[in-house]
Amino acid sequence: MIASLFWRKAALVAHVTASLGWIGAIVASLGLAIVALVTDDSQIVRPAYIALNVLGRYVLAPFAFAALLGGIAQSFITKWGLFRHYWVIFKLGITIFATVVLVLYLRTLEFLAGVAASPAVTAGDLAGLKTPTVVLHASAALVLLLAATVLAVYKPKGMTAYGQRKERSENRE
Amino acid sequence: MRLGDEQIGSDPVIGPPRWVKVFGVVALVLVAAFVIMLASGHRGPGRHIRSLDAGESSHPPPTGQSEHRP
Numbered sequence: 088m089i090a091s092l093f094w095r096k097a098a099l100v101a102h103v104t105a106s107l108g109w110i111g112a113i114v115a116s117l118g119l120a121i122v123a124l125v126t127d128d129s130q131i132v133r134p135a136y137i138a139l140n141v142l143g144r145y146v147l148a149p150f151a152f153a154a155l156l157g158g159i160a161q162s163f164i165t166k167w168g169l170f171r172h173y174w175v176i177f178k179l180g181i182t183i184f185a186t187v188v189l190v191l192y193l194r195t196l197e198f199l200a201g202v203a204a205s206p207a208v209t210a211g212d213l214a215g216l217k218t219p220t221v222v223l224h225a226s227a228a229l230v231l232l233l234a235a236t237v238l239a240v241y242k243p244k245g246m247t248a249y250g251q252r253k254e255r256s257e258n259r260e
Numbered sequence: 261m262r263l264g265d266e267q268i269g270s271d272p273v274i275g276p277p278r279w280v281k282v283f284g285v286v287a288l289v290l291v292a293a294f295v296i297m298l299a300s301g302h303r304g305p306g307r308h309i310r311s312l313d314a315g316e317s318s319h320p321p322p323t324g325q326s327e328h329r330p
Binding site for chain 2 (some may be wrong): 173177180184188243244245246247248251252
């Protein structure tokens with residue numbers, strides 16, 4: 088069912104806003120993670136990991152789910168469909184994959200924040216916090232979301248067999 | 261122009277373009293690597309920061325701590 092232009096644009100605004108928020112939060116996380124990795128100042132390392140946990144739980148995860156649900160909603164109310172075009176399928180796959188990895192990684196962020204917030208944290212613990220894992224995950228997420236953005240903007244040609252059959256049957260009606 | 265307009269009217273189903281095959285191979289490799297990591301239990305805090313997870317402090321103290329003096 089294709090919705091009216093007003094609702095399609097409203098859904099697109101919501102989807103683009105959620106996706107932008109997700110990418111923005113990833114860039115913010117990447118900045119915090121890089122600073123926490125390269126600095127030797129515990130006054131910066133500890134709040135950086137606490138902030139990363141807050142960002143992950145209350146910004147990244149909600150925006151990720153909003154972008155995923157918004158994208159699925161878009162496919163139902165526009166001509167693009169969910170399984171008609173390859174670019175839509177790949178974008179959906181990228182979004183699901185990035186969301187699953189993010190949800191699994193929240194445990195790690197919570198653990199790191201717990202160590203950073205502990206009043207009994209030792210110098211060895213702080214050294215252990217200086218791990219490149221957060222930078223790697225944030226960088227990989229950024230690459231994935233940029234790939235999804237490129238797909239959404241360029242919409243490369245290619246219809247699935249299902250999409251071709253649907254298009255033909257719709258044109259016959 | 262609507263995508264796939266040039267395909268309308270041709271009865272045989274047109275196969276996926278080259279970019280789909282390239283993306284598909286990359287996606288398969290990524291997903292396989294992820295599944296292997298999950299299946300082998302190499303995920304979570306213990307995987308990323310082994311020394312902290314085990315309750316050890318085997319790392320040397322970072323420079324800039326209170327005990328360090330230039």
